Amino acid sequence: MISIRQEKPEDYQSIYSINKFAFDSEVEAKLVNNLRKTKGFIPNLSLVAVKDSRVVGHILFSVIHIQTDTNYVPALALAPMAVLPEYQRQGIGSQLIREGIKKCKELGHKIIIIVGHPNYYPRFGFSPAVEKGLKLPFEAPEEAFMVYEIIPQALKDITGMVVYPPEFAEV
Numbered sequence: 423m424i425s426i427r428q429e430k431p432e433d434y435q436s437i438y439s440i441n442k443f444a445f446d447s448e449v450e451a452k453l454v455n456n457l458r459k460t461k462g463f464i465p466n467l468s469l470v471a472v473k474d475s476r477v478v479g480h481i482l483f484s485v486i487h488i489q490t491d492t493n494y495v496p497a498l499a500l501a502p503m504a505v506l507p508e509y510q511r512q513g514i515g516s517q518l519i520r521e522g523i524k525k526c527k528e529l530g531h532k533i534i535i536i537v538g539h540p541n542y543y544p545r546f547g548f549s550p551a552v553e554k555g556l557k558l559p560f561e562a563p564e565e566a567f568m569v570y571e572i573i574p575q576a577l578k579d580i581t582g583m584v585v586y587p588p589e590f591a592e593v
């Protein structure tokens with residue numbers, strides 16, 4: 423039985439390890455620590471998956487922006503997300519995403535942007551962001567750049583460059 427809940431300070435070390443082992447690198451683990459210190463960090467949107475009292479997965483949504491010709495529109499980045507290798511492919515990542523999207527919606531957010539596996543996120547409703555008129559400020563495969571409109575038509579009349587806080591530059 424998996425439960426999804428907001429992170430607590432006593433989970434920080436587990437979250438670090440989950441990211442480190444899932445990505446086989448400390449870059450994403452450090453990104454989480456760095457994002458916690460930014461104003462775009464939303465504590466209710468840093469979620470952990472708990473199985474048998476063990477924290478085995480983590481997902482983070484934090485505030486980014488879309489720079490349009492006339493506006494600076496808030497959106498969320500889904501990044502990073504990770505499940506401990508020995509717990510992968512059991513539906514834990516899916517639960518984190520579905521629960522996360524629900525929380526984002528409850529908090530009134532409208533747009534989620536991800537640069538991630540193009541064969542994973544479409545099943546949750548993510549679609550190619552380029553087709554919606556969005557651009558990335560760095561090189562990435564076009565199909566990995568995806569967006570989810572929490573509110574239908576949230577991107578109507580919104581096109582432009584996605585702006586990430588500097589903490590993402592390390593990734």
Ligand SMILES: CC(C)(COP(=O)(O)OP(=O)(O)OC[C@H]1O[C@@H](n2cnc3c(N)ncnc32)[C@H](O)[C@@H]1OP(=O)(O)O)[C@@H](O)C(=O)NCCC(=O)NCCS
Nearest residue numbers: 444445503504505510511512513514515516537538539542
């Ligand atoms: C991606 C990740 C969070 C998914 O968590 P999970 O609990 O295994 O996910 P679920 O069990 O809900 O879904 C499993 C699906 O994930 C997909 N998946 C897992 N790892 C993948 C990868 N490296 N590339 C593409 N798809 C992947 C598989 O397609 C699998 O679907 P299938 O069972 O239909 O084949 C987890 O595999 C992970 O931590 N990976 C390493 C870190 C990472 O890549 N994070 C995401 C960055 S965008």
